[in-house]
Amino acid sequence: MPEPILLTPGPLTTTRRTKEAMLQDWGSWDQDFNALTAGVCARLTDIVGGADSHVCVPLQGSGTFAVEAALGTLVPVDGKVLVPNNGAYCQRVVRILNTLGRSCVVLPFGEDEPADPVRIARALADDPTITHVAQVHCETGTGILNPLPAIAEAVASQGRSLIVDAMSTFGLIPIDAARMPFDAVIAASGKCLEGVPGMGFVIARRVALEEAAGRCHSLALDLHDQWRYMQRTGQWRFTPPTHVLAALHEALDQYREEGGPPARLGRYARNCQALVAGMRALGLRTFLEDRFQAPVIVTFHAPTDPAYCFEELYARVKARGFILYPGKLTRVDTFRVGCIGAIDTRQIHAAVAAVGEALADMGVRHPANASGEAHP
Numbered sequence: 001m002p003e004p005i006l007l008t009p010g011p012l013t014t015t016r017r018t019k020e021a022m023l024q025d026w027g028s029w030d031q032d033f034n035a036l037t038a039g040v041c042a043r044l045t046d047i048v049g050g051a052d053s054h055v056c057v058p059l060q061g062s063g064t065f066a067v068e069a070a071l072g073t074l075v076p077v078d079g080k081v082l083v084p085n086n087g088a089y090c091q092r093v094v095r096i097l098n099t100l101g102r103s104c105v106v107l108p109f110g111e112d113e114p115a116d117p118v119r120i121a122r123a124l125a126d127d128p129t130i131t132h133v134a135q136v137h138c139e140t141g142t143g144i145l146n147p148l149p150a151i152a153e154a155v156a157s158q159g160r161s162l163i164v165d166a167m168s169t170f171g172l173i174p175i176d177a178a179r180m181p182f183d184a185v186i187a188a189s190g191k192c193l194e195g196v197p198g199m200g201f202v203i204a205r206r207v208a209l210e211e212a213a214g215r216c217h218s219l220a221l222d223l224h225d226q227w228r229y230m231q232r233t234g235q236w237r238f239t240p241p242t243h244v245l246a247a248l249h250e251a252l253d254q255y256r257e258e259g260g261p262p263a264r265l266g267r268y269a270r271n272c273q274a275l276v277a278g279m280r281a282l283g284l285r286t287f288l289e290d291r292f293q294a295p296v297i298v299t300f301h302a303p304t305d306p307a308y309c310f311e312e313l314y315a316r317v318k319a320r321g322f323i324l325y326p327g328k329l330t331r332v333d334t335f336r337v338g339c340i341g342a343i344d345t346r347q348i349h350a351a352v353a354a355v356g357e358a359l360a361d362m363g364v365r366h367p368a369n370a371s372g373e374a375h376p
């Protein structure tokens, strides 16, 4: 069975070179591996221009582990977090805060509407007891891009701290520590950097992290302890994801060779445009307005033709070599297609053709949602 192309927001399609970097074993105590960790952390910090003010703390696990670690370490027990909510990953932040017993205020937005910096500033002005804002940059549940620079400005103007879940934008959409104040930016190995999954990391403001000593509810998720131990010994506290780190190192080399953030953004933007144009030509409609769409993952309305069923579309498209992603919306029937990973418009065109063939084979005749005509 040939390897499928993953059109999902992580794990995603990686290059052969990145996969081959995992063919070597590493000792966790070994000098060479410690140097690999330090080098990767320095490069991750550089991506957001944080070398003077921020530190990178890597953490074993998927991205959510790093989100939970950042919230549990950086938000004090008597802190209060505002969560602008326009989707599933924002709701996950709320769930983490509830689990940790941290107060939280939800500022609701529509799932097709970006978080509004003006409403965020007003909510902060109205409640001086709010200490932090936890903002998801691209809400991967739909693919909507939240206006992070303006939100960061609103949060800073109200004198509060900002924690950013930049999982699906890190390395893609610029974040600049020198111009955008934040206490933490959280991301992971297996998204836009095109590594394999298994490692999260937090770019934390050094002073904020120093102040967090002994605060975390958890030993394994204590970012301050992880950072201090790594500073002292050069090693991870517990068994490191050695192969994941080696793959990320190799992926970062390719990221640089490709041309860094502008090149990656250009490639993903072309993927996204080709995907949206191709699917519209099939009669499918996007959930978001184009101006709010991040070039990360696109949500499409499910066809209303009774012959349509996501599981069958999935199976038929998989048989043609592509892996789709189910929708994550509760009220509207949708499915999602990612445009990130080691793919370009050739794979996107082939994937669109596969979707078109699959829908035709299923007998789906009116792909457009009943509430609107198909875009030409």
Ligand SMILES: *Cc1c(COP(=O)(O)O)cnc(C)c1O
Pocket: 009, 010, 062, 063, 064, 065, 067, 089, 136, 138, 139, 140, 165, 166, 167, 168, 188
């Ligand atoms: C992928 C992602 C996460 C982390 O999800 P995991 O399944 O734990 O890797 C968190 N937030 C956003 C916005 C994401 O896209």
